[in-house]
Amino acid sequence: MTDQQSLPPQRGPLVYRQSIWTRLTHWTWAICLFFLLLSGLQIFNAHPALYIGQQSGFEFDNAILEIGAINTPNGPRGQTTVFGNTFDTTGVLGMSGSAEQPQYTGFPGAVTIPSYRDLATGRVVHFFFGWIFVAALFVWFLASLINGHMKRDIIPQGADLSGLPRDALDHARFRLHHGRRYSPLQKLSYFTVFFILFPLIILTGLTMSPGMDAAWPWLLDVFGGRQTARTIHFIVMALLVLFFIVHIAMVLLAGPFNELRSMLTGWYRTSPGTPTQEGDKP
Template identity: 70%
Template structure:
């Protein structure tokens, strides 16, 4: 069924909502972020601590996050320290995983790293490969979305979107969704944040950790306040993207997974039915 044809009762027409460029880059990003996350955790395991500033501490401790294991009277336990506050994270698999007979002492367990065993070299190679695929996909999306008007129409919030944001947030909180041609205020603000802030920030902070980039563009170290700060920002943006992914999946399921998935696979999207209004001069 296509736009203009008769539609089922209670449902709006099908519209062509997502271009092929949006769909291809969307799924390419999904694959890239999966491998980047799991290889990034493998790389983090090589030195499971984060700092702010130009250097990490050896004779002094200036970490803001540290994940490891300690010996206790009850045996080894996973321990995570955040801003000086220490937590037992054995149950989460942070710092220590596996069973008591064969424990594994890594910040993140092998179940969420690529490779699943300690292999920093392979993790870095796979991470850099998908990192450059991610960057290339981002450039393709920006050019295509600028040309076809996707950025102007669906991503950049307007004044009316800002004014309608509180009501849209309330609607999402009650799981009441409007299926329309354009994105709602909350969608626009979220996607704008992801595409124009989080994506560029995670790429730039990742490049700042590269010695080759440091030699070619030393100003990036000053921009981020040092390689250790860039590493911390990189990690925090990763957490923000993971949170976005979880909320994104929840919203897709709540708003109708079949309709949402069809939109991102075929481009066609079922809109909400238009409710007829009665003129005020009629009973």
């Protein structure tokens, strides 16, 4: 009798999971979001505060976030105020760098593009990659609509919603399945990113442009003013960063080689018993 322990582990079939359009736009977004985040923090440092309302906020008490530096009996300290609650953030926000060469900026130069104060360059970089980001989203939307990727893998169906609690529990227990298609939790996550977060960050970015406000004045009404749009823009950016962290964690847990192969070649190793053709029974 053959010793079961000596048998090689069973492997599922390889399936073609990601089209060339999905892969190209995926990596385009990854590059764009990197430069958009760091150049966006450079722009934010020009006035490191967020407000709610139509007013600019310089002489109004409507700030929900303020980052800066203050003088204390022990010397300058970094300070961050969130909804009226103040925290000492020396070394991270408001004041960073060495004791000999401190930086008095909202976010430290290590996480901004450029690393020194240069609002003009930051804006050029931000707008350049912003429009590439928008173009990639248009290409993805059109290609996904034509090849069925959007309906099949992104928009949750009734069965996905009913299976969401179990899938969320499996993810919480790190019981990850490798199927031909995205799981209910993946569909809901990607749907939120593509149809809520991406449109929000684009529209709020346009709302901060005086030229776009002149062409589309309804943007100011939709988002409650330019300052509110700036705050929403910042919050959505933070949510996208959180999504990225969770996304990378899931890639590492699910098997980075298999996940990277899927996004580089399109081929994905599924779990044993997965049908090789769409619609087949295992």
